[in-house]
Amino acid sequence: MSIELKQISELVWEIPKSGEMFVPGKIYADKDLIKHLVDDVSRGKEWNALVQIRNVACLPGIQKASLAMADIHPGYGFAIGAIGAFDTQDGVISVAGVGFDCNCGVRTLKTGLTRDDLKGKEENLANELFRTVPAGIGSEGRIKLSKNEINDVLVKGARFAVERGYGTPGDLIFTEEEGCVNGADPDTVSDEAKRRGSSQIGTLGSGNHYLEVQAVEEIFDEDSARVFGLFRGQVLISIHCGSRALGHQIGMDYLKTLESASRRYDIPVRERELVCAPFKSEEGRRYFKAVNCGINAAFANRQVIAHLTRKALRSALGVNEGTVTTLYDVGHNTAKTEKHKVDGVEKQLIVHRKGATRAFGPGRPEVPSAYRAVGQPVLVGGTMGTRSYILHGTQKGMDETFGTSIHGAGRISSRESAKKRWRGKDLVAQLKERGIIIKGHSLSGVAEEAPGAYKDVAQVVDVVHNAGIAERVAMTVPLISVKG
Amino acid sequence: MPYEFLEHESDIGIRAWDRTLERTFVQGGKALFDIMVDLKKVKKKTSVDISCEARDIPALFVEWLNKLLTQSDLKKTVFKDFKVESIEPFGYDVYRLKGTAFGEKIDPKKHSVRTEVKAATYFGLKYEFRDGSHYLQCVVDV
Numbered sequence: 001m002s003i004e005l006k007q008i009s010e011l012v013w014e015i016p017k018s019g020e021m022f023v024p025g026k027i028y029a030d031k032d033l034i035k036h037l038v039d040d041v042s043r044g045k046e047w048n049a050l051v052q053i054r055n056v057a058c059l060p061g062i063q064k065a066s067l068a069m070a071d072i073h074p075g076y077g078f079a080i081g082a083i084g085a086f087d088t089q090d091g092v093i094s095v096a097g098v099g100f101d102c103n104c105g106v107r108t109l110k111t112g113l114t115r116d117d118l119k120g121k122e123e124n125l126a127n128e129l130f131r132t133v134p135a136g137i138g139s140e141g142r143i144k145l146s147k148n149e150i151n152d153v154l155v156k157g158a159r160f161a162v163e164r165g166y167g168t169p170g171d172l173i174f175t176e177e178e179g180c181v182n183g184a185d186p187d188t189v190s191d192e193a194k195r196r197g198s199s200q201i202g203t204l205g206s207g208n209h210y211l212e213v214q215a216v217e218e219i220f221d222e223d224s225a226r227v228f229g230l231f232r233g234q235v236l237i238s239i240h241c242g243s244r245a246l247g248h249q250i251g252m253d254y255l256k257t258l259e260s261a262s263r264r265y266d267i268p269v270r271e272r273e274l275v276c277a278p279f280k281s282e283e284g285r286r287y288f289k290a291v292n293c294g295i296n297a298a299f300a301n302r303q304v305i306a307h308l309t310r311k312a313l314r315s316a317l318g319v320n321e322g323t324v325t326t327l328y329d330v331g332h333n334t335a336k337t338e339k340h341k342v343d344g345v346e347k348q349l350i351v352h353r354k355g356a357t358r359a360f361g362p363g364r365p366e367v368p369s370a371y372r373a374v375g376q377p378v379l380v381g382g383t384m385g386t387r388s389y390i391l392h393g394t395q396k397g398m399d400e401t402f403g404t405s406i407h408g409a410g411r412i413s414s415r416e417s418a419k420k421r422w423r424g425k426d427l428v429a430q431l432k433e434r435g436i437i438i439k440g441h442s443l444s445g446v447a448e449e450a451p452g453a454y455k456d457v458a459q460v461v462d463v464v465h466n467a468g469i470a471e472r473v474a475m476t477v478p479l480i481s482v483k484g
Numbered sequence: 485m486p487y488e489f490l491e492h493e494s495d496i497g498i499r500a501w502d503r504t505l506e507r508t509f510v511q512g513g514k515a516l517f518d519i520m521v522d523l524k525k526v527k528k529k530t531s532v533d534i535s536c537e538a539r540d541i542p543a544l545f546v547e548w549l550n551k552l553l554t555q556s557d558l559k560k561t562v563f564k565d566f567k568v569e570s571i572e573p574f575g576y577d578v579y580r581l582k583g584t585a586f587g588e589k590i591d592p593k594k595h596s597v598r599t600e601v602k603a604a605t606y607f608g609l610k611y612e613f614r615d616g617s618h619y620l621q622c623v624v625d626v
Binding site: 077080138195256259417441442444 | 538547553592599606608609625626
């Protein structure tokens with residue numbers, strides 16, 4: 001197996017258009033990151049990201065390029081860190097481009113506390129967060145929703161939670177889409193999905209999801225940091241999770257729908273998980289409405305977790321809940337209709353971001369007015385033991401990547417090999433020595449998420465910063481990590 | 485061990501095999517829950533009947549795994565063993581499965597919970613018959 005790869009600039013690589021590809025593949029990576037991808041292919045690894053990027057380039061209606069960010073790694077169908085933008089007129093929508101965890105994303109909260117204010121109280125806060133925010137397999141939230149209420153969540157998103165008193169209108173201003181996308185139709189979501197979602201609003205889940213207390217370690221761009229309300233030493237809290245079982249069920253249900261649609265509309269699919277439907281078809285429209293429901297469910301979920309986090313901060317540290325505000329909340333597993341310029345012409349596109357964060361540049365109306373001069377905050381999660389970054393979107397990103405950037409470090413080792421290499425208990429002890437408290441519901445889950453199983457987040461951030469598609473504002477280090 | 489896990493950076497590949505197709509589906513179910521809990525600590529106290537259908541055998545495998553995930557979540561139950569009574573063609577384009585899953589109410593401490601599986605996918609999906617055994621594999625999203 002081989003895949004042709006051409007370096008077109010220091011940090012941009014291309015899989016030239018050939019065969020059934022409608023567009024080229026385009027990867028943002030440095031030499032070291034690209035070597036890892038190429039090695040996978042030359043070692044004959046069947047499941048590799050470059051083939052996945054190429055397969056997406058073969059889907060009808062794809063615009064400009066099948067894009068991949070520096071944190072790219074193999075996924076199912078689409079790679080993780082992939083972007084596929086399709087013309088809404090003749091393009092497709094695919095479950096694999098969204099993922100089963102619809103609108104998985106990150107909310108970051110700002111506090112008025114500094115690292116010093118936490119000294120000696122870290123363990124107390126960690127325990128309080130662990131108690132207050134349900135996480136792990138089989139966990140349920142404190143809110144049980146009736147069927148009508150679930151329908152409300154699917155339509156209103158985070159607004160549902162704020163109307164119930166879980167959070168403030170200010171939270172909504174600083175949430176992507178103000179916490180609620182239009183076009184959600186609960187009738188497109190199965191009864192099973194709704195029943196599964198009825199007790200999971202306000203739960204973290206498991207796997208790579210986390211709630212992390214962080215301290216701002218470094219500011220790269222003082223002006224943008226001031227606009228975002230960030231300062232050195234500041235305590236932040238980041239919440240990484242999605243739409244939970246409700247979203248998973250939407251994916252399962254529509255994978256079947258789109259599989260038959262692929263046959264009905266005779267869409268050539270190079271790999272079965274890439275089944276899709278024309279965006280304008282009945283099946284495509286229904287799936288998009290269901291995706292919007294999933295997106296809203298995830299916004300509501302993170303909104304309730306933000307509320308629980310405030311409560312935990314108050315009971316553990318006596319913090320006034322009003323001083324804990326939302327920096328931003330943004331998804332990285334989504335499909336959205338957006339207007340972008342393609343070859344100088346503005347087009348309505350359906351943009352799939354699979355493990356890739358929207359990163360709109362300055363001036364876009366979707367960016368909250370307080371941040372509009374700078375660009376949208378981009379929240380990049382690191383790993384338990386390393387750092388996370390806050391970037392802002394740029395015009396170059398709008399021009400080159402449909403306003404999209406990385407979402408995390410990106411894995412390099414499988415969960416199986418991580419479990420063989422690291423033990424959860426040892427990791428917790430090692431991180432404790434470095435001043436990081438880990439509270440996990442599952443020790444094997446902690447081992448799977450070992451920092452060594454990921455790429456170096458700083459290296460990945462450097463690529464997008466130096467390529468100019470998003471720019472560094474601040475870097476944080478973890479103090480407490482609550483895992484599912 | 486009639487199932488194994490295949491290396492995948494972010495998710496997990498499952499490969500199951502056995503002498504009959506029905507038994508291979510049983511092995512797939514075990515592999516699925518082996519990712520989520522310590523199966524040795526789960527008892528067979530309750531059962532849930534499962535029926536599902538799909539266009540072909542590989543898609544039926546994914547459907548079976550997804551049905552198990554849905555039922556496990558709805559009933560807050562983890563499964564450790566399975567019985568697949570029948571897998572039969574129905575008409576031209578449908579295969580139907582009838583089976584049962586056995587387990588007990590989930591107790592995160594008692595069952596040493598691991599990582600939640602979000603869904604089984606069509607990625608890496610493969611069905612083979614070789615050396616007298618049925619092999620089925622797919623990648624599950626965790």
